[in-house]
Each structure stands twice: as C-alpha cells, then as structure tokens.
Amino acid sequence: KQEVTQIPAALSVPEGENLVLNCSFTDSAIYNLQWFRQDPGKGLTSLLLIQSSQREQTSGRLNASLDKSSGRSTLYIAASQPGDSATYLCAVSNQAGTALIFGKGTTLSVSS
Amino acid sequence: GAVVSQHPSRVICKSGTSVKIECRSLDFQATTMFWYRQFPKQSLMLMATSNEGSKATYEQGVEKDKFLINHASLTLSTLTVTSAHPEDSSFYICSARDLARGLQETQYFGPGTRLLVL
Numbered sequence: 001k002q003e004v005t006q007i008p009a010a011l012s013v014p015e016g017e018n019l020v021l022n023c024s025f026t027d028s029a030i031y032n033l034q035w036f037r038q039d040p041g042k043g044l045t046s047l048l049l050i051q052s053s054q055r056e057q058t059s060g061r062l063n064a065s066l067d068k069s070s071g072r073s074t075l076y077i078a079a080s081q082p083g084d085s086a087t088y089l090c091a092v093s094n095q096a097g098t099a100l101i102f103g104k105g106t107t108l109s110v111s112s
Numbered sequence: 113g114a115v116v117s118q119h120p121s122r123v124i125c126k127s128g129t130s131v132k133i134e135c136r137s138l139d140f141q142a143t144t145m146f147w148y149r150q151f152p153k154q155s156l157m158l159m160a161t162s163n164e165g166s167k168a169t170y171e172q173g174v175e176k177d178k179f180l181i182n183h184a185s186l187t188l189s190t191l192t193v194t195s196a197h198p199e200d201s202s203f204y205i206c207s208a209r210d211l212a213r214g215l216q217e218t219q220y221f222g223p224g225t226r227l228l229v230l
Contacts, residue, residue: 043223102155
C-alpha cells in the first residue's frame with residue numbers, strides 16, 4: 001500500500017530564505033507526483049506536476065525534483081516571501097487516471 | 113483553465129439530518145470524479161471514486177450507505193451524507209479529470225465544503 005510522508009511537518013523561516021520541503025513514498029512505481037498548496041480552510045492549488053519519466057519541473061521560484069528509484073521528491077522554494085505561507089501537500093498517483101495519495105503536508109510560515 | 117466548483121462551501125447541520133454536496137466541472141466534461149475527506153491537521157483521504165453512469169467505488173472503511181454518491185452527468189457528482197453525526201464533521205473536497213485530456217492530465221480540485229454537524 002502506497003504511503004506518502006512529508007518532512008518536516010512545520011517550518012518557519014525568515015523572508016528571503018531558500019528552503020526545501022521533502023516528500024517520500026514507499027512504492028516507487030508511481031505514475032506521477034504533484035505538489036499542491038493549501039491555504040487555511042481553502043481548497044488545493046496545483047503547483048507542479050512531475051510525470052514518472054521526468055526528473056524535475058520548474059515554475060517561477062519553485063522547483064520540484066523527483067527521484068523515483070529512491071522514492072523521494074523535493075520542493076525547492078527560492079527567496080521565500082510571507083505570501084508563501086501555507087501548507088504544502090505532496091501527492092502521488094500510482095496509475096493513470098486514479099486518485100491521488102496525499103502526504104500530511106508541511107506547514108510553512110515565512111516571517112517578514 | 114479547468115474549473116471545479118463545490119456547493120455549498122460551508123454547511124452546519126443538526127445531528128441526524130442529511131446533507132448534499134455538489135461537485136461540478138464548469139468548463140469540461142469529467143467521466144471520473146473523486147471525493148476526498150480531510151480532518152484537521154490530517155491529509156486528504158480518498159473516500160470514493162465516482163464514475164458517470166455507474167456505481168461509485170468506495171474505499172475500505174467508507175460506508176456506502178452513509179455516503180451516497182451520484183454521478184448523473186459528465187459535469188455533476190453529488191455526495192450525500194445521510195444521518196450525519198458530529199464525527200462526520202470534516203472538509204470534503206472533490207476532484208475531476210478532464211475527459212478530453214485522457215489520462216495524460218492532472219486532476220482539478222474543487223474549493224472544498226466544510227461540514228459541521230452539531
């Protein structure tokens with residue numbers, strides 16, 4: 001059974017700092033991996049989607065990497081801003097068209 | 113981009129009543145929709161997979177007679193929490209796949225529905 005773990009559970013950094021969020025999954029036979037942002041009491045915003053054949057994806061200050069063989073992904077946030085404060089969720093799909101399996105998330109707080 | 117809406121966004125009800133939550137794909141057709149539940153400080157957990165025109169597939173531990181799912185059209189799936197109890201209080205989120213994009217696509221999530229059962 002696929003399990004997704006995110007470390008750390010919470011992270012506080014000053015504005016401007018670069019940071020890395022970690023995600024690991026137990027079954028490396030994934031179809032794709034996604035990173036989402038969730039603001040308190042809100043739905044999900046998709047940040048980056050990495051197909052199993054890809055190594056990384058970039059969007060603005062965000063860079064996500066995928067090492068499928070080791071079951072790991074990282075989300076790198078450059079030059080963090082207070083507006084980046086949110087919970088970041090990692091999720092994997094085991095097969096095309098199937099539901100996502102989520103980690104518990106990392107709650108990020110960026111202070112100005 | 114693809115938009116998924118949910119209604120209501122927030123509902124408070126008395127214990128024993130039933131609550132219906134709608135999930136709509138606004139600008140695309142969705143053969144499959146997924147219903148997730150999120151308890152405070154927990155991850156999203158899949159409850160069921162809803163397929164248009166057929167019965168939903170429920171995850172282990174989710175009571176199909178309590179959480180009724182109807183996917184009557186390619187743009188609408190409903191989740192009805194029957195005889196709701198306080199332990200059903202949670203954040204319910206749906207997602208939908210864009211039929212036109214086939215399997216090479218992401219899922220689009222609704223904004224969620226906060227259910228509080230008193």
